[in-house]
Amino acid sequence: MPAVAPHDRRPARVEDTVGTAQLTAVPEPKYWHLRSVLLRAIDSEFSTGQVIPNERDLAARFGVARATLRQALDQLELEGRLVRRRGIGTLVAAPRVGVPVSRREEGWPGGTREQVWQNIDCTSAPASEQLAKALGIQAGETVHTVRRVRVTQGQTVATESLHVPDATVAQVPAIRLSGAAAEGDDQARSLMRRLERLTVDGExxxxxxxVAEAEEAALLQRPPGTPVLVVTTQYASAGRLAALGxxxxxxxxxRLTFGETGLVEVTPVAAATPTATRTA
Amino acid sequence: MPAVAPHDRRPARVEDTVGTAQLTAVPEPKYWHLRSVLLRAIDSEFSTGQVIPNERDLAARFGVARATLRQALDQLELEGRLVRRRGIGTLVAAPRVGVPVSRREEGWPGGTREQVWQNIDCTSAPASEQLAKALGIQAGETVHTVRRVRVTQGQTVATESLHVPDATVAQVPAIRLSGAAAEGDDQARSLMRRLERLTVDGExxxxxxxVAEAEEAALLQRPPGTPVLVVTTQYASAGRLAALGxxxxxxxxxRLTFGETGLVEVTPVAAATPTATRTA
DNA sequence: CAGTGGTCTAGACCACCCC
DNA sequence: GGGTGGTCTAGACCACTGA
Incomplete structure (x- = not known):
């Protein structure tokens, strides 16, 4: 990677590259230029999982302050191209995992399948005003909430709260599991069993x-503030809202995938953020 | 908003709030704590579109460096709660707009409808290796690309590149528009008309x-590096991949919305990022 | 222990906007 | 002009990791 004279506070202009001065140029920020350079570098000279030079070295090499270099790394991390690990270093990230999102993967109601979701616990409480509004019920009515995580390739990729109004499962008889334990996971399993008896006609x-708050971030094994894709799902049964995930x-x-499991592998094209692909 | 003694470099601990010292506490970063405080403030004391105090004042008020305060604002901006405008100030953002994403809104093939997409131009070129792979064709084959933007409530919310292999429309006769002009918009319109004659059986x-690169960012009226949701759509016709958007x-x-136009308004619940809702 | 990324400071100059 | 956010610097100390 090229070096730049230190203490050069001129804004980088495209004329620096092109000889002829086109005065129309926009003063591209240093960190954005760095991002491009680093992106080219990790695409061509590094491979997945490899550790790139540490921030102090890189900053020195490019003749910028560490904070500026970090701004460039922040971008690349947001794009999922880099992973930073405290005490270890900065690694080239693996391509994003394609994660199918559909009722089937919800393990509901089409049978449990290969256990993509793992229950954590199950709570029952009167609905807050906000939750009641989202569920189309009265505040204070009982709502069961299953908390679970989705694990793919040994890694937790998602957390979920599934909110089920008691009215939804009231007619379905409770299900006895092996023991009489009312432990969290069992409660969740029991509720899911009851849900499977519902006919869901749409979602x-x-x-x-x-961004992930503290608790969520912990489940995802990431620091707070980690960007997340929030998927809100409404499940309809008999024309009514039966549950909210x-x-x-x-x-x-x-990378969330929807729809009829495409014909070809979904390979992103070089718009916005180009990436290679892999399917879970 | 409360003030804090300046130059206090102690990491904020939860014991600061709770009297009894539970040594289990984690040293919450200042910027994360600031985010919470600011979030509460904008939820309770400010309304949409209102300008909050400038960064220098806020930093002084909280007794932190401006860079630290900015870290908190960065988070809130990422969450769509704040909008920062150079030369103006920082505003409380409007709730996210619900944007329906489906074939109908694509204006294809179900008829043009209320013009949610506006054509910019149309180019034809041999497919790059990457694009060819994504389209399932040979590199070098001709591909038509329509570039367009989606405008909602007078604001550009999305850009799109629709890639159509020439083979897809080869059988469909070209369509003459009013003049003989081959201007960008007309070319695009012509191609879309031909596409409408295809039967699309799935997507x-x-x-x-x-993140948006320079060109894209400009179309979205945002600075480069702006976070974007990238939607990749495969259109199938007669069992083959007919186009890629x-x-x-x-x-x-x-907020992207999918599916059978839900029963109730999709109102996000307080997980990750709580928000109110509005539909386009 | 040394090395890494994470946080934080106290300045500075810039580009932009509106008066 | 004066005020705003955007960029950048050159330091510092911290928390975490692994040898």
Whole structure:
């Protein structure tokens, strides 16, 4: 990687590269230019999992302050191209994992399948005003909430809270599991069994960007503030809203896939953020 | 907003709030604590569009360096809660707009509808290796690319590149528009008309986080590096991949909605990033 | 222990906006 | 102009990792 004279505070202009001065140029920020250089470097000279030089060395090599270099690394980390590990170093990230999002993978109601979701616990409480509004019920009505995580290739990629109004499962008889234990995981399993007896006639989803708060971040094994893709799913049964799922997927490692399991592998094209692909 | 003694470099611990010292506490970073405080403030004391105090004042008020305060604002901006405008100030962002994503909104093939997409131009070129792979064709084959933007409520929320192999429309006769002009917009319109004659039997999508590069960012009226939701759509016709769409939506202002236009309004619940809702 | 990334400071100059 | 956010610097100390 090229070096730059230190203490050069001129904003980088495209004329620096082109000889002829086109005065139209925009003063590209240093960190953005660094990002491009580093991106080319990790694409060509490094491979997945490899450790790149440490921040102090890189900053010195490019003749910038460490903070500036970090701004470039921040971008590349947001794009899922780098992973930074405290005490270890900065690694070239693996391509994002394609994660199918559909009712089937929810393990509900089409049978449990290969256990993509792992229950953590199950709580029952009166609905907060906000939750009640989202579920279309009265505040205070009982809602069961299953908390679970999605594990792919040994890594936790998502957490989910599945909110089920008691009214949804009231008619379905409770299910006795082996022991009489009311332990979290069993409660969750029991609730899911009851849900499987419902006929779900549709679902609609919304996806947006969010950040993981403390608890969620811990489950995802990431620091707080980690960007996540928040998927909100409404499950309809008999024309009514039967349940609401709120899932948060790690944005750095996941590509969410929808629909009829495409014909060809979904390979992103060089728009915005180019990436290679892999399917879970 | 409360003030803090300046030059206090102790890491904020939860014991600061709780009297009894539970030694298990984690030293929460200042910027993360600031984020929480600011979040509460903008939720309770400010309303959409309102300008919050400038960064220098806020930093002084909280007794932190401006860079630290900015770290907190960065988070809130990523969550779509704040909008920063150079020369103006920092504003409380409007709730995210619900943007329907489906074939219908693509204006294809179900008729043009209310013009949610506006063509910019149309180019034809031999496919790059990467694009060819994504389209399942040979590199070098001709591909038509329509570039367009999606405008909602007077604001550009997305850009798209729709890649159509020439083979897809080869059988469909070209369509003459009014004049003989081969201007960009007309070319695009002509291609879209031809596409409408195809029977599309399915599509599959992928959503992931990306950042907008220079050109894209300009179209979205945002600085480079802006986080975007990248939607990759495969359109199938007669069992083959007929076209590939790559759309980038502004992550700060958009909530993507899928599926059978839900029963109730999709209202996010307080997980990860809580938000109010609005539909386009 | 030495080395890494994570946080934080106290300045500085810039580009942009509106008056 | 004066005020705003955007960029950048040159330090510092911390928490975590692994040998």
């Amino acid at each position: 609609s989803r919304a996806v947006e960007l969010g 709120v899932s948060t997927y790690r944005a750095d490692t996941c | 599959s999508r992928a959503v992931e986080l990306g 790559v759309s980038t939506y502004r992550a700060d202002t958009c």
